[in-house]
Amino acid sequence: MSDMDVNDLEIDGAPLIHERPKLREVDLHDTKYDSGFSSFGSMRSTDTRSVDSVDGAGFLHLKGVVTPSLELTDKFKDLSVVPEDKKVPEKYDSIERTFDSGIGNSISSQEAEADPASMQLAPDVFDLFQQDADGDSQLHIAIINLLTPIAMYIISRAPHPDWLNLPNNLLQTPLHLAVMTRMPEVVRMLMVAGADVDPRDNKGDTPLHIACREGYDEIVEILMDPVKHQETQLNKYKITYQKIPQDLESRNYNGQTCLHVAAEGTHLPCIRLLVKKGANSNAADGKSGRTALHYAAESGNRILLEFLLQNPKVSVHAKTYAGLTPIMLAVGRGFGDIVMRLRQSGAIIESIAGEESESDEDMS
Numbered sequence: 303m304s305d306m307d308v309n310d311l312e313i314d315g316a317p318l319i320h321e322r323p324k325l326r327e328v329d330l331h332d333t334k335y336d337s338g339f340s341s342f343g344s345m346r347s348t349d350t351r352s353v354d355s356v357d358g359a360g361f362l363h364l365k366g367v368v369t370p371s372l373e374l375t376d377k378f379k380d381l382s383v384v385p386e387d388k389k390v391p392e393k394y395d396s397i398e399r400t401f402d403s404g405i406g407n408s409i410s411s412q413e414a415e416a417d418p419a420s421m422q423l424a425p426d427v428f429d430l431f432q433q434d435a436d437g438d439s440q441l442h443i444a445i446i447n448l449l450t451p452i453a454m455y456i457i458s459r460a461p462h463p464d465w466l467n468l469p470n471n472l473l474q475t476p477l478h479l480a481v482m483t484r485m486p487e488v489v490r491m492l493m494v495a496g497a498d499v500d501p502r503d504n505k506g507d508t509p510l511h512i513a514c515r516e517g518y519d520e521i522v523e524i525l526m527d528p529v530k531h532q533e534t535q536l537n538k539y540k541i542t543y544q545k546i547p548q549d550l551e552s553r554n555y556n557g558q559t560c561l562h563v564a565a566e567g568t569h570l571p572c573i574r575l576l577v578k579k580g581a582n583s584n585a586a587d588g589k590s591g592r593t594a595l596h597y598a599a600e601s602g603n604r605i606l607l608e609f610l611l612q613n614p615k616v617s618v619h620a621k622t623y624a625g626l627t628p629i630m631l632a633v634g635r636g637f638g639d640i641v642m643r644l645r646q647s648g649a650i651i652e653s654i655a656g657e658e659s660e661s662d663e664d665m666s
Contacts, residue, residue, distance in 0.1 A: 423461050430456050437470030445479040445488060453480070453488050463496030463541055473504045481509040481521055490524050494533045496541030499525060500548045506555030510548065514560040514576070517569035526579050550581040557588025565594035568606050583616045591623035599628035599644065602637040611647050618649040 430440045438446075444453040453476075460466050469475050477497050480488040489509075493499060500508040513521040526547040534541060553559055561581045564572040573594070577583055584593050592600070595616055598607040610616050621627055629649040632640040645651060 427459050427461060430459055431465050431468065433468060433470070437468075437472075439468055439476075441466070441468075441476045442470055442474075442479060445476055445483060445485065448483055448485065450485055450487055453485070454491050457488070457491050457495050458536075460495060462539060463498075466492055466495055466497040467501060469501065469503075473502065475501045475503075475509075477501065477509045478503055478507075478512060481512045481518065481525070482516075484516075484518055484521065486520055486524055489521055493524070493546075494529055494541075495537060496539070499544055499546060500552065502554070506553070508548070508552060508554075508560075510550075510560050511554050511558075511563055514564035514569060514572045515567060517564070517567055517572060519569070519571035519575060522572050522575050526575065547579045550576060550579060551585060553588050557590075559585045559587070561585055561594055562587050562592075562597070565597045565606060565610075568603060570606075570609050573609065577613060583610070583613055584620050586620070586622070591621070593617070593620045593628075595620065595628045596622060596626075596631060599637070599640050600631040600635060602632075602635060602640055604639060604643070607640060607643060611643070618644055618647050 433439050441453060441456045444456060457466065457476075466477075467475050474482075475497065477489065477492045477499070478501070480492060500510070502508060507515075510522065510525050513519075513525060528546040529541070529544075550561070551559055554563075558566075559581070561573060561576050561583070562585070564576060584595075586593055590596075593616075595607070595610050595618065597603070598610060611618075618629065619627055627649065629641055629644040629651055632644060633651065641651065
């Protein structure tokens with residue numbers, strides 16, 4: 303065991319979770335999306351609703367639901383993901399109007415003179431990134447509806463990376479939604495275009511948290527793959543350097559790292575990728591101080607336990623904030639097989655007896 307390297311962790315040792323999940327189209331019949339739309343939180347693809355109106359942007363308003371109409375898809379049917387020659391739109395020197403950038407700043411035609419990027423923006427660009435009452439832009443909506451070519455086209459029209467980081471009312475950026483809907487091409491294009499890789503939604507989850515919770519290991523791999531210079535050649539602007547892999551010890555508002563949420567779902571390929579990139583195998587969650595091994599022992603998850611114990615860096619002696627080790631939790635739950643396996647790995651069960659004897663003395 304001591305000679306093992308993290309690269310030697312075997313997923314095949316876990317019979318139920320050893321296959322790499324196949325990339326698939328998201329099935330809206332069994333998946334719920336938490337978008338900026340009040341209705342999308344519980345909407346399913348089988349919903350049938352009557353048309354309320356069609357607005358000027360070509361969107362059907364279905365009694366609180368917004369979905370692309372045929373006009374929208376027809377409008378973009380001949381688009382190429384990357385404009386032919388990457389032409390910059392004509393300058394609008396004579397236009398005396400103020401554009402709302404959607405990021406808290408307004409760009410006037412005079413100010414644009416000092417900023418070449420803003421000076422050459424076509425009015426339709428602002429329409430693409432205009433946010434609705436739920437905070438969703440056309441990019442959010444295209445991603446929610448799994449319209450990959452349209453989403454990639456809109457990304458290519460962004461004049462600055464900040465436009466790709468606009469959060470909706472649930473603080474979800476387009477990258478959050480692209481991960482939720484399992485769209486690897488869109489995820490990578492957003493990263494290459496300079497979108498922040500670790501924004502937080504209203505639950506404190508980063509895109510990597512979401513990918514690990516869902517077990518989307520191919521998305522996890524993309525999110526932790528540094529953007530290469532050659533990938534950015536088609537950008538119209540320079541992007542700011544971001545540390546990738548990002549902070550793997552970052553916790554959501556439930557106190558969990560990406561490793562914790564992956565462990566909860568027994569997503570072994572994701573755990574392996576995280577540990578390979580340097581995630582702390584003994585990271586304690588923020589609420590109780592439990593490690594991933596505590597999760598396995600307390601839930602009786604033998605598959606997760608066996609996988610974690612392959613890593614020599616995993617400590618069987620780690621304690622929660624209450625001073626409980628994994629074996630103490632397993633004993634308390636009555637998981638005899640887990641107790642036996644932890645003892646084989648060096649866990650000391652006597653610590654429980656010592657604690658109990660101290661309690662007896664206190665009582666007397």
